[in-house]
Each structure stands twice: as C-alpha cells, then as structure tokens.
Amino acid sequence: MLRADDDLSWYARKADGLRRDVGLAEAAPGPGAVPRVDALLAELVRGGIKGSIARRTLYTRRLPPGCRGCLAGRGTNAFVTGLCTRDCFFCFNAKPRVDELVVHGIKLSSPEEAPAVVARYGLSSVGVSGGEPTLRPERLLRLVRALGTLSSRVRIDLYTNGDCLSDDLLAELRDAGLDALRFNVVAREFDLEPVARALAFFPETAVEVPAVPERRAELEDMVLALDRLGVPFLNIHELFACRENAAAVESRGYGSTGERAEALLWEPVAGAEEAALGLLLFAQRRAERLSAYYCSCRTQEDISRRGLRRRRRQVAAPP
Numbered sequence: 001m002l003r004a005d006d007d008l009s010w011y012a013r014k015a016d017g018l019r020r021d022v023g024l025a026e027a028a029p030g031p032g033a034v035p036r037v038d039a040l041l042a043e044l045v046r047g048g049i050k051g052s053i054a055r056r057t058l059y060t061r062r063l064p065p066g067c068r069g070c071l072a073g074r075g076t077n078a079f080v081t082g083l084c085t086r087d088c089f090f091c092f093n094a095k096p097r098v099d100e101l102v103v104h105g106i107k108l109s110s111p112e113e114a115p116a117v118v119a120r121y122g123l124s125s126v127g128v129s130g131g132e133p134t135l136r137p138e139r140l141l142r143l144v145r146a147l148g149t150l151s152s153r154v155r156i157d158l159y160t161n162g163d164c165l166s167d168d169l170l171a172e173l174r175d176a177g178l179d180a181l182r183f184n185v186v187a188r189e190f191d192l193e194p195v196a197r198a199l200a201f202f203p204e205t206a207v208e209v210p211a212v213p214e215r216r217a218e219l220e221d222m223v224l225a226l227d228r229l230g231v232p233f234l235n236i237h238e239l240f241a242c243r244e245n246a247a248a249v250e251s252r253g254y255g256s257t258g259e260r261a262e263a264l265l266w267e268p269v270a271g272a273e274e275a276a277l278g279l280l281l282f283a284q285r286r287a288e289r290l291s292a293y294y295c296s297c298r299t300q301e302d303i304s305r306r307g308l309r310r311r312r313r314q315v316a317a318p319p
Contacts, residue, residue: 024241027255027270040277047284056298060284061291064233066157069125076104076123080133080140085163086187089248090210111143115150129159141176148177155179161187162194170201180204190222206233211276223283227290234292238276242266268297
C-alpha cells in the first residue's frame with residue numbers, strides 16, 4: 001500500500017507543484033509565430049507524422065523503446081550523481097552540484113537499494129542520469145546490475161554526454177544489462193565520436209537534445225550525420241526554463257511563453273516549439289533511416305498527469 005505522500009514517477013513528484021515560480025520574464029509573441037507553428041504541423045501531417053498533434057507527442061518512424069514506459073506513466077529517473085563535466089545553459093539540475101544517488105526522488109545509501117524502490121511502484125523503465133553518471137562508473141555499474149535482479153524486466157537507458165565513456169566501460173555496461181545510451185551531443189558541441197563508438201555495443205543508441213533555436217544549422221547537420229552513422233533514434237526536446245536554469249536561459253536572450261502547466265515545474269521558452277517542429281520536419285524529409293521523436297512540454301505534462309493518476313489510484317486502493 002502506498003503512503004499518501006508517496007510518488008509514482010519522477011514526473012509525478014513535479015506534479016505536486018512544490019516549486020512553481022520559474023522566474024523567467026514572459027516574451028512578447030513574435031510576429032507570425034502561431035501561423036508558422038501551424039504551418040509546420042500541417043507539413044508534418046502531410047508527410048505522415050505519427051503520434052498526437054494535440055499533445056505534441058510526434059515521431060517520424062517508430063517510437064524509441066525507452067520512451068514507452070515513460071509515456072505510460074511508469075517510468076522513473078535514477079540520478080547517479082549531480083557532478084558533471086559540462087555546464088550547459090539549459091541544465092535543470094540544482095546548483096551547487098551534489099554527489100548523491102537518488103532513485104525516484106528517494107536518496108539511497110547504495111545502488112543495491114534501487115530494485116526495492118522500482119518494484120514498490122510497479123515501474124517499467126528507468127532513465128539513468130545525472131550530472132554525468134559515468135563520473136561514478138562503479139556506482140553506475142552496481143546500479144545497472146542491481147536493477148537486473150528484478151523479477152519483472154525493467155528497461156534501462158543511460159543519459160550521458162560521452163566525456164568519460166571508454167570502450168571498456170561500454171562493454172561493462174552492456175554485460176551488466178544496460179539496454180541503450182542517449183547522448184546529449186549539444187553538450188559536446190556536436191562531436192559524435194562517442195556516439196559512433198557506442199553503436200558497436202548498443203544497436204539502440206540514441207541522441208537526445210534540446211532544440212536550441214540559435215543552433216538550428218548545427219542541429220540540421222547533426223540529423224544528417226546521425227543518419228549516415230546509422231543511429232536509429234533522435235529525441236528532440238522543447239527548450240524549457242525552470243527555476244534552476246532561468247538565469248542562464250534569460251542571459252541567452254530567451255523569454256517564457258507564459259504557458260504554465262499545473263503538472264510541471266518548468267515552462268517552454270518562446271520560439272522553442274517552432275525550432276523543435278522545424279527540426280522534426282527536417283528529419284522527416286531528409287533522414288533515410290533515423291527516426292525522430294518530439295518530446296514537448298505538453299508531452300511531459302501528459303506523462304506527469306498519468307503518473308499522478310496512477311499514484312492516486314494506488315493510494316486510494318484498499319490494503
């Protein structure tokens with residue numbers, strides 16, 4: 001039986017609205033922004049885009065396997081460490097950075113405690129992240145191995161910038177039971193070298209990036225390069241602002257759309273949806289094998305609400 005203050009997913013924790021004040025000034029609507037977004041959506045539909053226009057959960061070929069549990073409200077996050085090798089302006093982690101292990105919003109003293117947390121909430125997928133999780137390789141490997149002991153199989157995806165990813169560690173992660181990696185190549189200024197190496201160990205290697213409007217040309221070049229490499233999945237995020245990154249986002253000249261969702265602690269940046277949809281359309285038209293998926297703030301709100309509904313049902317269920 002779940003306690004009344006328990007969480008069901010890391011998005012559900014955010015749905016409780018513990019911190020709503022993002023602190024980013026609202027941007028004045030740009031001329032023609034709404035018609036341009038509508039035109040992009042119409043072009044995507046004509047090109048056979050899959051998913052939901054209303055929720056902005058859109059993909060070109062197939063949905064990344066690691067996203068299915070999350071979209072069902074049964075995904076969670078395992079935060080290996082807050083330490084990182086980079087300092088991206090869009091990073092949503094708290095500062096100063098803390099070297100701690102947190103699974104499903106619960107601080108753990110050892111990775112071997114993680115399976116009990118995942119089993120307790122009936123979760124089906126775990127995104128292992130940070131910070132940069134490969135800064136703590138032993139902790140990371142112990143976590144992946146521990147999750148592999150669960151009686152019900154759990155999907156495990158590792159989020160990384162690739163800075164500390166040697167071939168030896170890739171082999172160890174594969175042998176430990178990791179399913180796939182997701183690379184933030186914007187953090188590495190679009191250096192795809194670790195992505196190419198990871199493909200030899202993990203066929204479902206993916207790239208996951210925010211669609212930063214000012215990097216449009218580089219993002220489009222990245223799409224073509226990923227397609228040539230044979231990378232199967234690209235996940236595109238709508239650039240957002242939260243309390244932790246608002247100052248850095250604002251320093252780049254971005255403002256908020258003013259769309260504040262009840263179930264999220266962040267909000268989209270003005271111009272971000274147009275940039276993301278434009279990149280998705282580019283991938284739809286130009287990529288021959290790469291499947292691109294747009295995970296918008298609307299999608300994330302939907303995930304949050306699903307997780308929260310499951311939580312409330314289980315809290316209300318008789319013992």
